[in-house]
Amino acid sequence: MAAAVKAEAYGHGLVRIAQALDADGFAVACLEEALILREAGLTQPILLLEGVFEAAELPLCARHDLSIAVHHPEQLRMLEHARLERPVRVWLKLDTGMHRLGLAPETAPTIFQRLRESPAVAPDIGWMSHLARADERDCDYTLEQLQIFMAVTAGLPGERSLANSAGILGWPQTHFDWVRPGLMLYGVSPFVDSLAAAEDLRPVMTFHTRLTSINWLRKGEPVGYGGTWRCPEDMAVGVAAVGYGDGYPRHAPSGTPVLLNSREASLIGRVSMDMITLDLRGHPEARIDDQVTLWGNGLPIERIAQAAETIAYPLLCGITARVRREVISSDGFAT
Numbered sequence: 001m002a003a004a005v006k007a008e009a010y011g012h013g014l015v016r017i018a019q020a021l022d023a024d025g026f027a028v029a030c031l032e033e034a035l036i037l038r039e040a041g042l043t044q045p046i047l048l049l050e051g052v053f054e055a056a057e058l059p060l061c062a063r064h065d066l067s068i069a070v071h072h073p074e075q076l077r078m079l080e081h082a083r084l085e086r087p088v089r090v091w092l093k094l095d096t097g098m099h100r101l102g103l104a105p106e107t108a109p110t111i112f113q114r115l116r117e118s119p120a121v122a123p124d125i126g127w128m129s130h131l132a133r134a135d136e137r138d139c140d141y142t143l144e145q146l147q148i149f150m151a152v153t154a155g156l157p158g159e160r161s162l163a164n165s166a167g168i169l170g171w172p173q174t175h176f177d178w179v180r181p182g183l184m185l186y187g188v189s190p191f192v193d194s195l196a197a198a199e200d201l202r203p204v205m206t207f208h209t210r211l212t213s214i215n216w217l218r219k220g221e222p223v224g225y226g227g228t229w230r231c232p233e234d235m236a237v238g239v240a241a242v243g244y245g246d247g248y249p250r251h252a253p254s255g256t257p258v259l260l261n262s263r264e265a266s267l268i269g270r271v272s273m274d275m276i277t278l279d280l281r282g283h284p285e286a287r288i289d290d291q292v293t294l295w296g297n298g299l300p301i302e303r304i305a306q307a308a309e310t311i312a313y314p315l316l317c318g319i320t321a322r323v324r325r326e327v328i329s330s331d332g333f334a335t
């Protein structure tokens with residue numbers, strides 16, 4: 001299992017997560033992320049999912065024992081011209097239907113042959129590809145991609161890797177030698193139509209803040225920038241200290257749920273940089289300093305993503321630097 005820990009381990013903290021996971025290997029997006037893992041003393045195999053962006057990165061890959069994807073003939077040429085202190089491990093990345101990165105299947109045998117003849121390339125070349133629609137359970141596209149992957153690699157040596165989280169949970173035929181889970185490691189469902197609990201996953205991240213103000217407003221008063229929401233009656237409106245400056249989605253509309261003291265309340269008005277406003281009707285117990293949970297334990301991030309017309313990935317990755325991180329071990333103690 002190669003844990004996808006790119007983008008600060010989906011916003012959870014790269015080194016912290018890599019150290020906590022019992023992973024056989026790691027998958028990252030770029031050299032910078034891989035070097036941070038090596039500097040932290042992690043010794044497992046690390047795969048650069050997009051390979052190198054320029055030839056100057058190759059000597060560092062060799063020195064730090066990083067594996068690289070080769071998805072384009074240009075990357076092959078860089079390897080053929082490189083003089084490295086030791087060969088690097090290569091994963092040949094096939095385009096089986098994502099049409100983003102990857103070698104056209106018909107060119108793969110020739111490129112495989114040239115890689116085998118290149119002194120910069122270690123002999124154990126692997127095969128990988130990426131699934132475009134595995135999160136849609138009733139969609140045959142994954143099977144088509146699988147078929148192409150198997151046809152191209154049939155009879156050729158080398159380890160194979162195809163499955164992301166949705167492949168792992170939904171398409172066991174895609175597992176092969178290495179799976180590459182990302183989102184599911186963080187306790188979030190990769191499927192368009194299910195919550196984490198249905199997949200037996202528990203959220204790793206809980207994002208919370210506090211209620212900083214309670215205001216009594218009259219019927220008809222507008223709330224927030226643009227006055228997009230008006231009080232339908234005399235009512236209490238709460239202010240919580242979180243906004244898009246912390247990574248809360250600016251597009252979350254009125255009605256997006258939050259948890260106030262473990263009960264749901266609704267966002268009202270526009271999300272601002274540092275604050276959101278909440279409908280406190282039905283929350284007579286609310287007091288300043290009460291905890292407000294934006295997502296995580298008790299409030300699936302998938303629901304927030306749906307309300308804000310986005311997906312969980314950018315919400316996780318988008319938590320900004322000013323948000324204080326607290327690590328709670330599985331027995332519930334802060335460290």
Ligand SMILES: *Cc1c(COP(=O)(O)O)cnc(C)c1O
Binds near residue numbers: 049163180
């Ligand atoms: C990010 C990534 C993964 C992990 O995807 P999830 O959907 O988060 O499980 C796997 N493989 C590749 C090539 C990726 O870029």
